[in-house]
Amino acid sequence: QQQVKQSPQSLIVQKGGISIINCAYENTAFDYFPWYQQFPGKGPALLIAIRPDVSEKKEGRFTISFNKSAKQFSLHIMDSQPGDSATYFCAALNAGGTSYGKLTFGQGTILTVHP
Amino acid sequence: GAVVSQHPSWVICKSGTSVKIECRSLDFQATTMFWYRQFPKQSLMLMATSNEGSKATYEQGVEKDKFLINHASLTLSTLTVTSAHPEDSSFYICSARSQREGMGYIQYFGAGTRLSVL
Numbered sequence: 001q002q003q004v005k006q007s008p009q010s011l012i013v014q015k016g017g018i019s020i021i022n023c024a025y026e027n028t029a030f031d032y033f034p035w036y037q038q039f040p041g042k043g044p045a046l047l048i049a050i051r052p053d054v055s056e057k058k059e060g061r062f063t064i065s066f067n068k069s070a071k072q073f074s075l076h077i078m079d080s081q082p083g084d085s086a087t088y089f090c091a092a093l094n095a096g097g098t099s100y101g102k103l104t105f106g107q108g109t110i111l112t113v114h115p
Numbered sequence: 116g117a118v119v120s121q122h123p124s125w126v127i128c129k130s131g132t133s134v135k136i137e138c139r140s141l142d143f144q145a146t147t148m149f150w151y152r153q154f155p156k157q158s159l160m161l162m163a164t165s166n167e168g169s170k171a172t173y174e175q176g177v178e179k180d181k182f183l184i185n186h187a188s189l190t191l192s193t194l195t196v197t198s199a200h201p202e203d204s205s206f207y208i209c210s211a212r213s214q215r216e217g218m219g220y221i222q223y224f225g226a227g228t229r230l231s232v233l
Contacts, residue, residue, distance in 0.1 A: 032220075034221065034222075036224070041206075041227070041229070042226055042227060043119075043121070043208045043210075043224035043225050043226045043227045044159070044208070044224045045224065046221065046222075046223065046224075049221065089158060089159070093220070101147065101164075101212065101220060102149075102161060102164070103149075103161070103210075103222055105158045105159050106158065107157075107158050108156075108157070108158050110156075
């Protein structure tokens with residue numbers, strides 16, 4: 001129930017294309033859903049985040065779509081660039097119970113954008 | 116965004132020695148920090164939650180006597196890997212929790228520490 005399932009495991013996109021990464025969760029106690037970008041040898045950097053009372057959030061080329069009833073959310077990267085090549089993690093924050101305040105991470109998606 | 120500094124970025128040590136890793140929130144106070152471990156091409160695994168002024172809480176399966184955590188101030192948490200062995204070699208990452216208006220609590224991550232135990 002604590003799991004966040006992320007797909008695909010890896011993704012190859014041409015420059016200018018749209019990258020789409022999907023995540024699904026079961027625990028209804030999750031109430032905050034951030035996406036992190038991680039480059040090799042570096043810590044994760046917060047990219048964009050959404051609360052479940054919003055169905056979509058856009059920041060520049062990055063958009064989160066959130067479907068509360070389906071317990072799914074996705075990251076869309078528009079006009080993908082080679083510099084976007086990194087590992088992306090979705091995550092969910094637990095708002096209650098013994099896991100209050102803890103982040104549960106998805107398995108990660110390795111994105112490669114070809115020039 | 117908020118800045119979290121982690122030091123050192125890379126450390127090599129001999130088996131049996133202890134290594135201390137520092138995590139600092141540079142521009143905000145963090146009553147709660149987290150320590151993660153990450154293996155190559157894998158996700159982040161939460162090791163423990165560090166609370167300022169109190170004992171850390173460890174996740175199941177994490178040896179608290181091997182991974183000592185101290186959170187003595189609102190801007191500093193340390194992780195000490197005691198009597199390190201080759202199997203402790205990994206990428207250790209800390210995060211600090213900050214409250215952002217309208218968004219609640221957000222975790223900001225340090226750059227990570229690569230530990231290699233010979």
